[in-house]
Amino acid sequence: MTTDDVSQNSDGTKFHWTLTGTNTGPAGTGKRVRISGYELWQFDNAGLIENSKGHFDSAEYERQIEHGVEG
Numbered sequence: 001m002t003t004d005d006v007s008q009n010s011d012g013t014k015f016h017w018t019l020t021g022t023n024t025g026p027a028g029t030g031k032r033v034r035i036s037g038y039e040l041w042q043f044d045n046a047g048l049i050e051n052s053k054g055h056f057d058s059a060e061y062e063r064q065i066e067h068g069v070e071g
Helices: 060-067
Strands: 002-009 014-022 032-043 049-056
Touching: 032 060, 049 060
Parallel strands: none
Antiparallel strands: 002 014, 014 032, 032 049
């Protein structure tokens, strides 16, 4: 996983990421996967992450699991 960007707005702090790998899990297809998304973080008064919500295109992720990045 790579960090693409970190930005902040009124909703919180967005940690943008890209996951790159190969589907080698149980019944893995051996297909390459590359998906981007972000985590939306809210921090508590101590500066620790209090809430994190992940966002990514789950339909595209599932397509890549089966067919790969280029499929």
